[in-house]
Amino acid sequence: MKKVWMAATISSLLLLTACSGSGIREDLDQILNDTFNEEKDYRAVQDDLEEREKAEQQLFEEIMALTKEQQDLVAEQAQEALDSANERLEFLQAEKESMQSAEVNFAEIDGVIESAEEESVKADLEALKAGMLExxxxxDRFAEAYEELIVRQKELYEMLKNDESTLQMLQEKAAEVNKQNEQVQLAVTEFNELTQQVNDLKDTTLERLSKSEE
Known part of the structure; x- marks a missing residue:
């Protein structure tokens, strides 16, 4: 059977640097650091998600090596995989809530933008805001794709528990899982690239603000 690849959730951190001073730069730095802190639960679950993914991959490979005569063991391991998938849904929910809190916190940048007097500063802040919102x-797109992946994986595990499932049925479901996993990987790549872009915008903006306040 075609291998069912799991989606490794790549953690791409929004790296920040503390600054001292006053005015726009200090306000922006505070908002960014508070936003970073609100994302702590998002970062915290990455290792747990990856651990569950690897364990489920191993379980799946072990299950496919079993025979029809070992259906009891197949069902037992498939249930273990199901339990793991449900745990991943809980981790994903915690991740989503963390990111939502971070987005609410980041909305405070509107006040910083309004207080900026120089048009060039406003433009930099608007660009940073747009990048972060993107x-x-x-x-959100990643979370939606990943949740759909888990749903399809759970369907596969349920089919493995059913001794009436045929090899063809399992292969078709495995193909669905792999196809959805491709969507997840694309979403992960997009998110990581945008995080890097935001980091670059953040660095550039803080540097320009620092020079303007000298």
Missing amino acids: RFTAH
Whole structure:
């Protein structure tokens, strides 16, 4: 059977640097650091998600090596995989809530933009805001794709528990899982690229603000 690849959730952190001073730069730095802190639960679940993914992959490979005469063991391991998939749904929910809190916090940048007097500063802040909002939207797309992947994986595990499932049925479902996993990988790549872009915008904006306040 075609291998069912799991989606490794890649953690791409929004790296921040503390600054001292006053005015726009200090306000922006505070908002960014608070936003980073709100994402702590998102970062915290990455290792747990990856651990479950690897364990489920191993379980799936072990299950497919079993025979029809070992259906009891197949069902037992498939249930273990199901339990793991449900745990991943819980981790994903925690991740989504963390990112939503971060987005709410980041909305405070509107006040910083309004207080900026120089048009060039406003333009930099608007670009940073747009980039971050696009990043949050990209995470929404990832979460939606990843949740759909888990749903399809759970369907596969349920089929494995059923001794009436044929090899063809399992292969077709495995193909669905693999296809959805491709969508997840695309979403992960997009999110990571946008995170890097936001990091670059953040660095550039803080550097320009620092020079303007000298």
